[in-house]
Amino acid sequence: MKKIYVKEEWCLGCHLCEFECAYANSGIGNIVLALKDKEIDPNVKVLSDGKITFAVSCRHCDEPLCISACISGALSKDETGAVMVDKSKCVGCGSCVMVCPYGAVRITKEGTANKCQLCMNNTFGEPLCVKKCPNGAIVFEEK
Amino acid sequence: MKKYVLIGGSIATEGAIEGILSADKSADITVICGEKRPLYSRPLISYVLEKKTTDEKLYFRGEDYYEKKGVKKVFATAEKIDPEKKIVCAEGLEYPYDELLVATGSKPFVPLIKGLEGVSKKHTFYTMDDMIGLRGDLEKGGKVLIVGAGLIGMKCAEGVKEYGCEIVIADMAPRPLPAATTPEAGRIVQDRLSAIIDFRLNAALDHFDGDKAVFASGEEVDFDILVLALGVRPQVGLLKEIGAEVNRGILVNEKMQTTLPHIYAAGDVVESYEAVSGDKRLLQLFPSAYLGGKTAGKNMAGEESLFLTDIPMNATNLFGIRITSAGLFVGEKTEVTVGEDYRALYAEDGVIKGFILIGDSARAGILTDFIRKKRPIGEKDKKELLAGRDFALYPAEERKAALGGNYEI
Amino acid sequence: MIDYNVAPFEVVRDYDKCVNCRVCERQCSNEVHHYEEGFGKMISDSTKCVDCQRCVCLCPTKALKILPNQNAFRPNANWQQKYLTEIYKQAESGGVLLSSMGNPEPFPVYFDKILINASQVTNPSIDPLREPMETRVFLGAKPQTMQRDREGKILPKLPPRLKLSMPVMFSAMSYGSISYNAHAALARAAEKLGIYYNTGEGGLHKDFYKYSANTIVQVASGRFGVHKDYLEDGAAIEIKIGQGAKPGIGGHLPGAKIVGDVSKTRMIPEGSDAVSPAPHHDIYSIEDLRQLVYSIKEATEYKKPVIVKIAAVHNVAAIASGIARSGADIIAIDGFRGGTGAAPTRIRDNVGIPIELALGSVDQRLREENIRDNVSLVVAGSIRSSADVVKAICLGADAVYIGSASLVAMGCHLCRTCNYGKCNWGIATQRPDLVKRLNPDIAAERLINMLTAWNHEIQEMMGGMGINSIEALRGNRLMLRGVGLNERELAVLGIKHAGEV
Structure with a gap:
């Protein structure tokens, strides 16, 4: 399946992906409206080891630990192999957070799990973090 | 066509079905389950009681899970296994198998206490039926005594709170969550909840006098509804009587095989390999059941698979307090307090053995992975890990490969 | 101390649009x-802004723009603000003023005063999408x-030649003046396109030896990075005598960048x-040049064409004539806007002088002396x-070198502060975080x-x-007409005025 991969040697640490992600998943059609005066909680996070920066989001593992640990069935794989979240089922226990080795699942302020769903449930059609990365550091491809 | 019989109808069984089907598409699978319900998620019952989710959503894979997977289900109690003939007897019928999984789970422990039979409304809190029964009583109101301040008791209390009932929780231990947390963390939970819950700690139950509990100290507690949450015991009988090696649970190897040929076991009923200690342990956890079941399933279908990364872990949200832990609380402790949050890490010989986080649990899975993989950790990095800059602490090559898609951590 | 200088630009932020993402901050x-x-x-502190447009391009909400500072000195057609600020700088520092990229001053751009012909009725035009159209060029004697x-x-x-799929090559830009990644991009593009890039004076990084079939290696007055493998690696060797942006002077890459x-x-x-010294200290005459040309040819067994690159100066035609007789295979001429x-x-x-005029006179001179075919001309x-x-081809060039245009394609916005070494586009810098x-x-x-795209347009x-081979266009000045010249x-360019038959 097509997945998001990160080429950390090209990550500039500009954090644009975080804002584009927040916009993409805001459900608001205008980027200013979506981001202005809001604290963002994106599905991709730019981290750093002090020397190098890299954007981390869900890897959509072949055998996802988050799904193995999910007690509510809120996390599941769709037919393409992407790991999706059904917020209506989630009880916010945090088991997924406890097991995800990428730190890519989180419990949002609403108390439910959230993570990168490859922009499949918004109108952008392709992951916006990939499209807007200024340096090709995030790619969406088949491997 | 290989015949698979799975005894038990919960998470280990689901894992086994997934494992078998991944390796054997034409498998003939029969599930024999004493609890007359489709597959549901037991850890969800407290959330249903709490009205955070609904009865329907307990069937977390859909009510037609077995049908979707092409699995035959038999609602019957398995009474006997004949390992020679490779047959399971259940309510008068015989079910032949090529490979058998015993995932009989456990049962709430109900001690023999004087006067228990005289209590008018008493419940355990383990199955969906338990929850429905308790809910029926709670809707009429009253004062609730929960005996046992472990995870089940505490989660039950959270549900009970929704009904506006007064709650007393009693435990012999000196703090709540004695097994799932460290003394420091348990105390924090106790301090934060003592305004809502009347804790009676270091309290050994002596006997009941009608709807009144009398403790060894002489202290008495009146109640309308009693919940016994004193832990669970593996149901090992089926295998014990035919000579499988059994300790507190059924002993299995890393393939989830019992000591008897063609018989596997998984879930709450087993004592299996635990990666932190390297010993066999009774883990009784949701992910352990699923992944253990899956491992068993693969091996049953002829695909070799080892389960070497199982460790104790727990994540829960208790009255808004998030508690996340994994591994064992052994070795040298490093702790930090960030605002209201408490975080502690336990390490031995430069390897993380366990952690517990009260509050923010962001990226806790990275800590869990450090424990599972026994990755070495520098002294300085321990605080960094607790501070949350954790992903960066993976070895650079491993991280790069993982992000670049050449490797799964 | 009074700061006499005035910020040349003003950063204007639309606060209605700014979402405080801080991307501009991280990228500047x-x-x-x-x-x-x-x-x-x-x-924003506008005084530090060089107008490179990085923040403008990266701002996700397009909240930024950079304008010329409207703050005005009292208008003076003679003492323009530029001269005043330059004096302030020198009065403060006592130093020679440094600049980057090409001459920005309002000298005439002759290319903009030349128009191209087209066929009507009497000789049919050709549709390049339907018929073959040859843009391949061979350079050499x-x-x-x-x-x-x-x-x-x-x-x-x-004789040894260079084969180009189209009459364009990437100019000499050294590793040092531009980044490793810029070099990598030029090398890869040259290989893919079937053209050449040029190492400039900085030697050739070992990683780029694999592009040797598309590499021109340069030998300049400093002789930096020149060794046998280097010469042998190039598809051609260029002796750099001068550069259009700074004819007659050498180069100076500060020690801080030699890392x-x-x-x-x-x-x-x-x-x-x-x-890099101003002259090659072993070249004081055409005869000396001939010695170096043949030394190089000898060292590379006469397998590679030798290019001699000079800046366009007043007597460029005479110098070119000498070079054409020196044994060089290609003459590269760099105009004053380089x-x-x-x-x-x-x-x-x-x-220096404009390349259009230099080209006109050099091509004319070489033809007159009947030595035009001794060499190819690259401008x-x-x-x-x-x-x-x-x-340029109609005026007599065989091919052109592009430098600035290639940098612009890679993101350069011609802010002309390469000399600061802080290029926000990762091109003219050695700072690892910026190179990245x-x-x-x-x-x-x-x-x-x-x-x-250019090749399609050329076709x-x-x-x-009505021309289907670029060779037939070379020196075809009848295809050009001047306007306002x-x-x-017109005489130097060798073209007629528009309207003349």
Whole structure:
């Protein structure tokens, strides 16, 4: 399946992906409206080891630990192999957070799990973090 | 066509079905389950009681899970296994198998206490039926005594709170969550909840006098509804009587095989390999059941698979307090307090053995992975890990490969 | 101390649109932007802005624009503000003013005063989408005679040549003046396009030896990074005598930039200044030049063409004539608008002549002396578009070099502060965090895109003129007409005025 991969040697640490992600998943059609005066909680996070920066989001593992640990069935794989979240089922226990080795699942302020769903449930059609990365550091491809 | 019989109808069984089907598409699978319900998620019952989710959503894979997977289900109690003939007897019928999984789970422990039979409304809190029964009583109101301040008791209390009932929780231990947390963390939970819950700690139950509990100290507690949450015991009988090696649970190897040929076991009923200690342990956890079941399933279908990364872990949200832990609380402790949050890490010989986080649990899975993989950790990095800059602490090559898609951590 | 200087630009932020994402802050190496906790918003220090447009391009909400500072000195047609601020700078520092990229002053751009012909009725134009259209060019000496063996068969002995898929090459830009990633992008694009890039004076990084079939290696007055493998690696060797942006002077790469691989590649110690002398100290005459040309040919077994690159200066035609007799295979001429990583401002803005005029006179002179076929002519110095390429070829060039245009394709916005070493686009810098900003995968693709587009346009223009081979366009001045040019200019260019038959 097509997945998001990160080429950390090209990550500039500009954090644009975080804002584009927040916009993409805001459900608001205008980027200013979506981001202005809001604290963002994106599905991709730019981290750093002090020397190098890299954007981390869900890897959509072949055998996802988050799904193995999910007690509510809120996390599941769709037919393409992407790991999706059904917020209506989630009880916010945090088991997924406890097991995800990428730190890519989180419990949002609403108390439910959230993570990168490859922009499949918004109108952008392709992951916006990939499209807007200024340096090709995030790619969406088949491997 | 290989015949698979799975005894038990919960998470280990689901894992086994997934494992078998991944390796054997034409498998003939029969599930024999004493609890007359489709597959549901037991850890969800407290959330249903709490009205955070609904009865329907307990069937977390859909009510037609077995049908979707092409699995035959038999609602019957398995009474006997004949390992020679490779047959399971259940309510008068015989079910032949090529490979058998015993995932009989456990049962709430109900001690023999004087006067228990005289209590008018008493419940355990383990199955969906338990929850429905308790809910029926709670809707009429009253004062609730929960005996046992472990995870089940505490989660039950959270549900009970929704009904506006007064709650007393009693435990012999000196703090709540004695097994799932460290003394420091348990105390924090106790301090934060003592305004809502009347804790009676270091309290050994002596006997009941009608709807009144009398403790060894002489202290008495009146109640309308009693919940016994004193832990669970593996149901090992089926295998014990035919000579499988059994300790507190059924002993299995890393393939989830019992000591008897063609018989596997998984879930709450087993004592299996635990990666932190390297010993066999009774883990009784949701992910352990699923992944253990899956491992068993693969091996049953002829695909070799080892389960070497199982460790104790727990994540829960208790009255808004998030508690996340994994591994064992052994070795040298490093702790930090960030605002209201408490975080502690336990390490031995430069390897993380366990952690517990009260509050923010962001990226806790990275800590869990450090424990599972026994990755070495520098002294300085321990605080960094607790501070949350954790992903960066993976070895650079491993991280790069993982992000670049050449490797799964 | 009073700061006499005035910020040349003003950063204008639309606060209605700014979402405080701080991308501008993270992306500005000049530290113009920062988030002011007290205000709860971003503020900008315009005095540090060089107008490179990085923040403008990266701002996700397009909240930024950069305008010329409207603050005005009292208008004076003679003492323009520029002269005043330059004096303030020198009065403060006592130093020579430095500038980067090409001469920005309002001298005439002759390419913009030349128009191209097209066919109507009497000779049909050609549709390049339907019919073959040849833009391939061979550079090198063209033999005057044919030799045959005893049986009368033609002896296929040709002098060494360069084969270009289209008449454009990337100019010499050294590793040091531009980044590793910029070099990587140029090399990859040259290989993909079937053209050449040029190492410049900085030697050749070992990683790029694999592009040898598309590499021109340069030998300049400093001789940095020159060794046997280097010469042998090039498809051609270029002796650099001069550069359009700074004719008559040498180069100076400060020791601070001679670090790591740059030092290794240049073969000089870390931290030592790389000073290229103004002249080659072994070349004081055409005869001396001939010696170097033949030394190089001898060292490379006469397998590689030798290019001699000079700046366009007043007596360029006579010098070219000498070079054409020196044994060189190709003459490269760099006009006064050519770019540079750093040059003294006064030199850059006041020395040299326009490439159009230099080309006109050189081609004319070589033809008159009947030595035009001894050499190919490559011209440089601000080729900005495919139309400039076509005009240069009509004026007599075999091919062109592009430098600035290739940098622009990679993201350069001609802020002309390469000499600061803080290029926000990752091009003219050695700072690792900035170099990283230029992903060669992207940059190479952009270069390829640009030149693919140019090639289509060249074919369109050729087709319009009814010409299907670029060779037939070379020196075809009848295809050009001048507008608004005086008699002398037209004479030097060798073209008629528009409207003349």
